[in-house]
Amino acid sequence: PQMPSSNKPMHLGMFEIGRPLGKGKFGRVYLAKERKTGFLCALKVLHKGELKEGKVETQLRREVEIQSNLRHPNILRLFGHFHDSKRVFLIIEYAGQGELYKMLRKAGSFSEPRAASYIAQMAAALSYLHKKHVIHRDIKPENILVGSHGEIKLSDFGWSVHAPTNRRTTLCGTLDYLPPEMLRGDSHGEKVDLWSLGVLMYEFLVGCAPFEDTPLETQKRIVKLNFKVPDFISADAKDLITRLLRLDPEKRLPLEQVAQHPWIVKNCNLQTARDKKRNNHNRG
Numbered sequence: 134p135q136m137p138s139s140n141k142p143m144h145l146g147m148f149e150i151g152r153p154l155g156k157g158k159f160g161r162v163y164l165a166k167e168r169k170t171g172f173l174c175a176l177k178v179l180h181k182g183e184l185k186e187g188k189v190e191t192q193l194r195r196e197v198e199i200q201s202n203l204r205h206p207n208i209l210r211l212f213g214h215f216h217d218s219k220r221v222f223l224i225i226e227y228a229g230q231g232e233l234y235k236m237l238r239k240a241g242s243f244s245e246p247r248a249a250s251y252i253a254q255m256a257a258a259l260s261y262l263h264k265k266h267v268i269h270r271d272i273k274p275e276n277i278l279v280g281s282h283g284e285i286k287l288s289d290f291g292w293s294v295h296a297p298t299n300r301r302t303t304l305c306g307t308l309d310y311l312p313p314e315m316l317r318g319d320s321h322g323e324k325v326d327l328w329s330l331g332v333l334m335y336e337f338l339v340g341c342a343p344f345e346d347t348p349l350e351t352q353k354r355i356v357k358l359n360f361k362v363p364d365f366i367s368a369d370a371k372d373l374i375t376r377l378l379r380l381d382p383e384k385r386l387p388l389e390q391v392a393q394h395p396w397i398v399k400n401c402n403l404q405t406a407r408d409k410k411r412n413n414h415n416r417g
């Protein structure tokens with residue numbers, strides 16, 4: 134089945150609504166099937182009243198505008214949107230294996246080959262975004278989904294903007310992933326995503342974020358770069374984490390060098406071999 138073509142106006146009657154897939158602050162996501170083509174997608178339903186109360190209409194408009202124009206295998210597609218009197222509907226790519234953070238909580242932490250495969254895919258997605266001068270600004274496990282072939286899909290562009298910028302909306306949710314320049318409210322650029330990539334890599338390997346603490350303590354630890362990499366983490370992994378978690382944005386390792394870092398190169402080959410073995414085994 135072909136994905137919905139976004140040039141035609143869409144409406145709710147085009148879809149058969151399936152099971153709920155998840156819920157967020159301003160609405161829910163359902164599995165949906167386009168009646169004509171049988172194409173599976175995710176239908177995000179947001180309530181206009183709650184969007185107004187939460188003063189997030191601007192962020193939603195930006196999310197739709199930015200995500201509709203992105204085409205990358207590691208970025209969740211937004212195929213289209215429409216609304217009725219009470220609700221806004223987003224037609225989103227269906228990620229067949231669901232939410233990465235649930236897998237991380239279940240596993241506790243990921244093996245180095247698995248984490249390296251995810252970080253390499255994130256670096257590819259961020260490289261694509263930064264070439265378009267889009268910064269995501271909200272990289273964390275909760276905003277990553279997993280496609281049916283185990284590939285990761287960066288989602289939730291509610292906080293993404295065109296660089297450079299400074300934040301005008303109050304932060305909410307975890308501070309764990311915020312770089313020092315955003316904590317200070319300074320103007321910031323694409324390199325904020327490099328910091329968050331370092332936090333993400335640490336959390337994949339250790340099972341908790343590097344500055345995890347009470348909100349106040351977390352802020353103090355971030356601006357003082359007060360974190361420790363446990364001894365069970367390989368030297369190569371520790372090297373990459375410390376090259377991303379730099380207070381000075383200019384000193385963070387550029388994405389091209391992340392992709393070529395020894396830890397990525399060595400472990401990605403291992404993971405590919407594992408995936409091949411598993412796929413052959415599953416084929417029986």
Ligand SMILES: Cc1cc(Cn2cc(-c3c(Cl)cnc4nc(-c5cn(C)nc5C)[nH]c34)cn2)no1
Nearest residue numbers: 154155156157160161162175227228229230231
């Ligand atoms: C509102 C609201 C809820 C959420 C969080 N959220 C995202 C999804 C979701 C999307 Cl957008 C796309 N594909 C998905 N596939 C799953 C899924 C697949 N399996 C096997 N299990 C799940 C769960 N969830 C998807 C759901 N909730 N963001 O804003």
